[in-house]
Amino acid sequence: MKLPAHAEPLERIWRWIYLAICVCIFIFLIAPVLIIIPLSFNAEPYFSFTQKMLALDPDGYSLRWYKLLATFGMAQPDAPFGIDWLKDLWSNSTWFNAAKNSILIGLCSTVLATVLGTLAALGLVREEMPFRRTITAVLLAPMIIPIVIIATGLFFFYSNPCGIVGVDCGRLTSTFMGLVLAHTALGVPFVVITVKATLTGFDDSLARAAAGLGASPTQTFFRVVMPLILPGIVSGALFAFATSFDEVVTVLFVGGPQQVTIPRQMWGGLREQVSPAILAAATILILVSVAMLTTVELLRRRSERLRGIRP
Known part of the structure; x- marks a missing residue:
C-alpha cells in the first residue's frame, strides 16, 4: 500500500521499518525450505555446500540423487531403458x-x-x-x-x-x-x-x-x-x-x-x-506443495469472481 503524498517523515520511516520486518520474517520462514533445493543437486554425498557449489562450478552439481530415487532397490538399475527397466522400476x-x-x-x-x-x-x-x-x-x-x-x-x-x-x-x-x-x-x-x-x-x-x-x-x-x-x-x-x-x-x-x-x-x-537422496525427495515434495498452494489461490480467486467480489 502506497503512502499518501502528505505523509510525514516519521510515517515514511515506519513504513520502511515495517517492510524490513516483513522481509526478515519471510526469510526466516522460507530459508530452511529453499536451502534444501540447491543441496539436492550436490555432486558429493554431503548435506552441506561444497567449495565447487559455492564457486558455481558445474562439476559441483549433479542429478545423481534424483536418479537414485528411481533406481534404489531395483534389481537391474543399470539395464538399458525400456519395458523391462520400467517393469523393474514399478515393482522394485x-x-x-x-x-x-x-x-x-x-x-x-x-x-x-x-x-x-x-x-x-x-x-x-x-x-x-x-x-x-x-x-x-x-x-x-x-x-x-x-x-x-x-x-x-x-x-x-x-x-x-x-x-x-x-x-x-x-x-x-x-x-x-x-x-x-x-x-x-x-x-x-x-x-x-x-x-x-x-x-x-x-x-x-x-x-x-x-x-x-x-x-x-x-x-x-x-x-x-x-x-x-x-x-x-x-x-x-x-x-x-x-x-x-x-x-x-x-x-x-x-x-x-x-x-x-x-x-x-x-x-x-x-x-x-x-543420503542426499532424501533432499531430492524433499525438493519434489516442495514442488508438489507449491503446485497445491497455487491451485488453492486460483480457486480462491475464482470463488471471489463467482460472488462478484473484486480483490
Missing part, C-alpha cells in the same frame, strides 16, 4: 513404491474426507442444527490434539475395534484400509473449515428459488449449491491430500511394512542410511 524401486503408496492412500483418504467433511459442513451451517458449537469443536479436535496422541489412540482402537463389547472384529492396524481411515480422520477438519467458510457467504435465496421452481433437494444441491461452493470443496480436498501426503507419525503407528509412504521412507533413511 523403493522410493517409487513409497510414492505409489502415498498417492493411493492420499487419494482414497481425500475422497472420504471430502465427502464426510462436506456433509458435516452442510449440517453445521444450519441455524436449526442442535449443539453446533460442540459438534464443530469435536470435528476440529484432530487439528488441535497432538498428532502423537491421536496416532496412539488410533493404534489401540484399530488393534481391536470392537473390543469394547468383547467381540474381536479383527485388526485394522498394519492394513491399507486402517491407514486410509486414519488419514481420513486427520483430513476431515480441513474440509469442514473450508466448506463451512464458503457456505457462510452463500445466498440461501438461490436454493429457495430452485425449490420454488420445482427442484428436488438433490437437484438443488448438485445444480445450484455445489457449483458455487466447489472452490471451497476442492480447496478442502487439497488440504486433506496434503495432510495425508506429509503425515509420518500416523504411518509409524498404524501402517505396516507394506504401507511405506514417502515421509516414512525419508524418516527411515535419516535413521538408517543418511
